[in-house]
Amino acid sequence: MRYLALSDIHSNLEALDAVLRASAAQRYDAVLVLGDLVGYGADPNAVVDCVRNLGARAIVRGNHDKVASGLDNAEDFNPMAKAAARWTRDSLTPQNLDYLRDLPAGPLVVDGAIEISHGSPLDEDLYVVADIDAARSIAAARSALCLYGHTHVALTARMDGQRRLEIEAPQGHPEFAVTLDAGSKYLINPGSVGQPRDGDSRAAYAIADLDRMVVTLYRVAYPIEAAQKKILDAGLPPMLAYRLGMGR
Numbered sequence: 001m002r003y004l005a006l007s008d009i010h011s012n013l014e015a016l017d018a019v020l021r022a023s024a025a026q027r028y029d030a031v032l033v034l035g036d037l038v039g040y041g042a043d044p045n046a047v048v049d050c051v052r053n054l055g056a057r058a059i060v061r062g063n064h065d066k067v068a069s070g071l072d073n074a075e076d077f078n079p080m081a082k083a084a085a086r087w088t089r090d091s092l093t094p095q096n097l098d099y100l101r102d103l104p105a106g107p108l109v110v111d112g113a114i115e116i117s118h119g120s121p122l123d124e125d126l127y128v129v130a131d132i133d134a135a136r137s138i139a140a141a142r143s144a145l146c147l148y149g150h151t152h153v154a155l156t157a158r159m160d161g162q163r164r165l166e167i168e169a170p171q172g173h174p175e176f177a178v179t180l181d182a183g184s185k186y187l188i189n190p191g192s193v194g195q196p197r198d199g200d201s202r203a204a205y206a207i208a209d210l211d212r213m214v215v216t217l218y219r220v221a222y223p224i225e226a227a228q229k230k231i232l233d234a235g236l237p238p239m240l241a242y243r244l245g246m247g248r
C-alpha cells in the first residue's frame with residue numbers, strides 16, 4: 001500500500017495542483033490529509049473542493065480548519081493568521097464550512113497500519129518542535145509509523161527498541177527516503193504543501209510505501225507568483241504572500 005500524505009495545504013491551490021501532478025506520476029493507492037486545508041492562502045473553496053474530490057482514505061482537522069469553521073476562536077493566532085481566518089470564514093461556502101466543521105480530530109489509526117495527526121499524537125494542537133516533544137509523541141503513538149504536520153517543517157524522528165531517539169530535518173533535498181526498520185517507531189512530518197517554513201519554498205509532501213517499508217519526503221516547485229498575486233488581490237496581509245517566496 002502506498003499512501004500519499006498531504007499536510008498544511010492552507011488554501012494554496014497552485015501548490016496543491018503541483019503536488020497532485022507530481023505524485024500522480026509516482027503512483028499511490030490512497031490519500032491521507034493531515035489537516036489545515038485552509039487559512040493564509042486565497043483559494044479556500046477550490047482547495048476544499050479538490051480535497052473532497054480526492055476521496056481521501058483518512059483526514060484529520062487542523063487548528064486553522066477549526067477556527068475558520070467556527071469550532072474554535074482565534075485567540076492563539078497572531079494578527080496575520082487572525083485576519084486570514086476571518087477572511088477565510090467569510091469566503092467559504094456553507095457546504096465547505098460544514099465539511100470543515102465535521103472533520104474528525106486526530107490522531108486516527110488508518111487501516112491498522114499508520115497513524116495520522118495534525119499536531120502531536122498526544123494532542124492535535126501540540127507542536128512537535130523539540131526532541132522532548134518528539135520523544136513523548138513517539139511514545140504515545142499507537143502505530144509504528146505516525147505522520148503529522150502543524151509545524152510546516154519536514155522532520156523525521158525514529159525511536160529504536162532501546163528508546164534512543166534520532167531526529168533529522170531534511171533540507172534542500174528534492175527527495176529524502178527513510179527506510180523503516182521493524183524494531184523502531186517513527187514520527188514523520190512531510191512538511192507543508194502550501195506554506196513551507198523550513199527555508200525551502202517548494203511544496204512538500206510524502207509517500208509512505210508500507211510494502212517496501214520506505215517513507216519518501218518530496219519537494220516540488222510550483223508557480224509561487226500566481227499564489228502570491230491571489231493573496232495580494234484578495235486584500236489578505238501582504239506578508240502572507242511574501243513569506244511563500246522565502247519558505248518561512
Ligand code: ZN
Pocket residue numbers: 008010036062064150151152
Ligand atoms: Zn498549518
